[in-house]
Amino acid sequence: MTLVVLTGKIYARKSSYDSDSSSLTVSASDKVLVPGTQSDGPSSSTDQLDVPDTTTEEPQVIDCLEAEVSWKHREILGVDYDFEVVVLNVDDLTMEDDVEVKDKIVPPSQLTNDDDNKALVEEASGPLKGTSSTTKVETKEIKKSIPPPGVGQRIYEIDPSLNGYRQHLEYRYEQYKRLREEIDKFEGGLEMFSRGFENFGFTRSATGITYREWAPGAKSASLIGDFNNWNPNADVMTRNEFGVWEVFLPNNADGSPAIPHGSRVKIRMDTPSGIKDSIPAWIKFSVQAPGEIPYNGIYYDPPEEEKYIFQHPQPNRPKSLRIYEAHVGMSSTEPIINTYANFRDEVLPRIKRLGYNAVQIMAIQEHSYYASFGYHVTNFFAPSSRCGTPDELKSLIDKAHELGLLVLMDIVHSHASNNTLDGINMFDGTDSHYFHSGSRGYHWMWDSRLFNYGSWEVLRFLLSNARWWLEEFKFDGFRFDGVTSMMYTHHGLQS
DSSP, rough: OOEEEESSOOOOOOOOTTTOOOOOOOOOOSSSSTOOOOOOOOOGGGOOOOOOOOOOOOOOOSSOOOOOOOOHHHHHHHOOOOOEEEEGGGGSSOTTTTOOOOSSOOOOOOOOGGGGGGOOOTTTBBOOOOOOOOOSSSOOOOOOOOOOOOSSSSSHHHHGGGGGHHHHHHHHHHHHHHHHHHHHHSSSSHEEEEEETSEEEEOOOOSEEEEEEEEOSSSSEEEEEEEGGTTTSSSSSSSOOTTTEEEEEEEOOSSSSSTTTTEEEHHHHHHEEEEEEETTTTTEEEEEOOTTTHHHHHHEEEEEEEESOOOOOOHHHHOOOEEEEEEEEOOOOSSSSOOHHHIIIIIIHHHHHHOOOOEEEOOOOOSSSSGGGSSOEEEEEOOTTOOOOOHHHHHHHHHHHHTTTTEEEEOOSSEOOOOOOSSSSTTOOOSSSSSSSSGGGGEEETEEOOOOOTTTTHHHHHHEEEHHHHHSSOOEEEEEEEEEHHHTTTTTTTO
């Protein structure tokens, strides 16, 4: 297997609930709290760590080159291991001050929180690293523009052997440029197009919470959860001409949000396949309660004093990468599912001492089937709750940055879990919502669904997903899983 590292370059279910159901709560500093359980207490402090800086910028021989999951395990599962890792530095971006951006087709949400902490640029063909937001380092917000496509000729200078495929490559590149022009025309550019998480899912303003969901196949929709005793008639959603459903929940009389942080939520839809309750596609957290099979979507919006604040800037791009691949849940020496906090306190220092300058983390996106090693994703914007809360994951990443380690995310955009109870498969009751219909949308070896990359809203979903992990969690780059399956209709399984 060859690890390709690209540095500094851009390449293109139905559940019923009792009205007296107990609320599920989440603590940003404790473990996930589910009905009838108690927390084991806060995680240990990272301030007690004192790890010597042993990393140099020059390549060195590393003993004990470790991976928490062997490649043989992947072969048994039939997991494609072709991939690329992309690490980009903000200094490589073309920047322009005070760039005006056109309005989007979908009305912007009334989001007001965290606006000042968001990086402002993402290239659709590869993840970009934005400026870090910290309490120890002053950062200046700069408006940046994504440069238009070039002429597409330098690739032949880099690899002359591609000249024999010039006609087809240039045809493909023209299709890319056409799509970029349409995104610029109708969405105000990739900068706005890749910020779907600011409009879809749950967004909160000073006056209330807005929930939006793209589900064109649904005949009706309503938001249900602990907050309204799972009453489908309480918060009925309206549909626009693009198949986007929306509902606004004003604040309570005391000013508190209508949906409490940590409470369960789902969207009930009347679909061509019948009535179904689904976890919102853009959900930021989901958990599996003891004794239950399907996961529950969790409204995750901790109070400001409980939100994790990054303390350390993202490291500069090193001259060379020495990557330690790890699976947080499998990283403990004990027969347990390890936590983000334990990985932060126990594993990261060891990675540092061994001389690595980057850690690539598997199974970050929520996946119902643990034995999939994280590759059958059900909730794309939610960190796996088996290991802790989103804020605990942020603490892990921040500690890695303190140690000078880049953090790469093993991101899965090549396929998705075929679960219909807690995943996005047949979300709106149709076979062709996020995926191709029929056999084209099914990977027979992986038993999973294949995205329709030609769909406008699927592109928005996936590009915004990549940007979410970069900006909200400060990941430094990605390892894209199953690239071969994304590129070829035979998915690398046939000649």
